[in-house]
Amino acid sequence: MRRVLSCFAVAVAVVSPFAQAQKLQPGLWQVDSSNMQVGGQKLPDTDVMLDQLQALAPEQRQMLDQALKNQGVNLHGKGVQVCLTPAQAQSEQIPMRDAKSGCTQQVTERSAQAWKFHFSCPQAQGNGVVKFISDREFNATIVGSFTANGTQQSGSTDTHGVWQGQDCGTVQPRQG
Template sequence: MTHHIQARVVRTACWVLLGLSAAAAAQTRLQPGLWEQTQQMKSGSGQMEAQMAQAQARLAALPPEQRKMVEQMMAQQGVGMGSAPASVRLCLSKEQTEGGDVPRADGRCTHQVSQRSGNTLHYSFQCNGNPPSSGEGDYTVNSPTSYSTQMTMKTVVKGQPETIQMTQQGRFVSSDCGALKPIQLPR
């Protein structure tokens, strides 16, 4: 179940990047191409951090052929391994950075931008999956090659309520995504 929560956190983070970049586009547009997103999570219980560290250690210890399989599965979702342990690489198309593709965190989530101040948007979301989650945060487009977010998410981990604080930094890597296809999230 914790893997499911970790996946939801990553999907929510991707929604923040894609969905909110469309809303912020009137002020500053992100460059299309390859982006690296680094995130830090902190949970009230410490369980999420411990499990993320274990998952990263297991991934690092995989034999090369198994790691390649994991990377191929991630690439099918439009996500690649980043250069740092808690980072991923995403390819954003021109249409996505211009607001032509505004995805949801997943098919069971709703979201709303409640306030805008310059290049910063304040948003909230509600997901009715198993486990349910909700939260709010701020997304800032610092420049065409940089963005940052902070988010608070409330969910359930191992039957107990959990609050997760997450910060993210995104940086533009290249206009060429290589073999990585643009990330696709549910519409």
């Protein structure tokens, strides 16, 4: 379970910021991940992992929910929800998910349909591409390597984001 949670946290940390790269609609976004692999082994899709989180002790689940909420991420449905401010949605850059994370991200190639990027964090690095279906939907593929429990591993994931509306409800915009 710990390994699954670690991989899920990496997927959320890496994928969610890239929804902001293109001039997308501000507001609430649902972001779901699938085809996750670590070390060549397929992991369950996000919805299955979220179901497994239900088995956590209530205090552990509350701590996880609060930690993600503090980073502007809400577990919901088959994935996570994030809130983009108008400034983040209009940005020509990929805003940092958490300024304290030590991560950097750089768009290496831009077109109207896709952005390629490189990311580097203290425990992870890699590349990806975001393909924009519209200003209300995107797909992303990310491939990278990370250190978990002192072991270097490779991983990949596919992500799909869909705009839910302008009102973010209780989901706070991410800082960065």
